[in-house]
Amino acid sequence: EEQLVESGGGLVQPGGSLRLSCAASGFTFTNYWMTWVRQAPGKGLEWVGNIKHDGSEQYYVDSVKGRFTISRDNAKNSLYLQLNSLRAEDTAVYYCARALLRYFDDAFHIWGQGTMVTVSS
Amino acid sequence: DIQMTQSPSSLSASVGDRVTITCRASQSASSYLNWYQQKPGNAPRLLIYTSSTLQSGVPSRFSGSGSGTDFTLTISSLQPEDFATYYCQQSYSTPRTFGQGTKLEIK
Numbered sequence: 001e002e003q004l005v006e007s008g009g010g011l012v013q014p015g016g017s018l019r020l021s022c023a024a025s026g027f028t029f030t031n032y033w034m035t036w037v038r039q040a041p042g043k044g045l046e047w048v049g050n051i052k053h054d055g056s057e058q059y060y061v062d063s064v065k066g067r068f069t070i071s072r073d074n075a076k077n078s079l080y081l082q083l084n085s086l087r088a089e090d091t092a093v094y095y096c097a098r099a100l101l102r103y104f105d106d107a108f109h110i111w112g113q114g115t116m117v118t119v120s121s
Numbered sequence: 122d123i124q125m126t127q128s129p130s131s132l133s134a135s136v137g138d139r140v141t142i143t144c145r146a147s148q149s150a151s152s153y154l155n156w157y158q159q160k161p162g163n164a165p166r167l168l169i170y171t172s173s174t175l176q177s178g179v180p181s182r183f184s185g186s187g188s189g190t191d192f193t194l195t196i197s198s199l200q201p202e203d204f205a206t207y208y209c210q211q212s213y214s215t216p217r218t219f220g221q222g223t224k225l226e227i228k
Contacts, residue, residue: 035217037165045157045165045208047217061216095164100176106212107155109176111164 002026002110004096009115016086016119022079022096022112030054030074031102036081038092039114048094051079053103064090086119093117123148123211127220133228138199142223144192144209153213154192156185159222160205168207169194199225 008020022034036048049060051070058070069082079096093116097108124147134140144154152172157165167176169185172192182197196203204227209220 044222045159045210045219047210047219050215050217059215100167100170106153107167107170107176107210108157108165109167111166114164 002098004098004110004112006094006096006112006115009094009117011118011120012086013121014087014119018083018086018117020081020083020094020096020115020117022081024077024079024098027098027110028102029072029077033099033103033105034070034072034079035097035099035105035108036070036079037095037097037108038090038117039095040089040092043092046092048081050105052105083117086117088119091117091119122216123150123214123218125209125211125218125220127207127209127223129223130221131224131226133226134199135228136199136201140196140199140225142194142207142209142225144187144194144220146190146192146211149189150192150211150213152188153211154185154187155210155212156183156194157208157210158203158205159208165208201227 005023035050051058067085071080093114095114096112098110100107100109126145128143154172156169159165173185206222206224
């Protein structure tokens with residue numbers, strides 16, 4: 001079964017840092033673009049950023065540029081999101097998602113269950 | 122950035138109704154438009170990609186159409202399990218962007 005499992009969420013103070021992980025199984029991880037999407041409580045979905053299948057390219061939404069970093073370890077079938085300089089407005093459920101097709105940055109087919117990040121003092 | 126606007130934001134309908142949700146892009150997204158369904162407490166689920174291609178396992182009562190800036194998601198005969206929030210999302214340019222969502226409720 002193709003599966004993504006996020007971990008690493010929690011409560012952090014404003015200005016703090018957190019590292020989220022996403023463990024992939026059931027498919028060839030190295031073949032797929034991976035994406036982080038977040039959802040603030042009671043709000044809609046927001047694309048955070050993505051990373052190419054080989055890790056050579058990353059893209060981010062403007063609101064997180066310079067603060068968040070996406071990386072991957074294809075040998076460990078894992079995706080990461082480093083969150084720095086956190087703000088209250090970063091409070092959200094963070095989902096990792098896999099692209100539908102190999103080697104293409106297209107629709108988001110496989111989703112994790114999400115991990116909650118709360119930024120509060 | 123391409124802004125995605127869905128209408129309506131909420132919709133009340135009955136089982137068996139035909140429902141259409143519209144998504145408009147602020148500039149052309151070609152046919153790179155995807156639709157997701159999300160139920161409370163769950164991750165989104167991909168329904169339709171590249172405007173009109175039904176994802177495997179999705180019931181045929183769901184259909185999508187459109188290109189350029191105007192897209193629609195149609196549910197031909199609502200079933201109880203279809204009451205959820207629906208999002209469109211463009212995969213034509215970066216940053217990828219979602220519509221604000223359409224909450225489909227039982228009348």
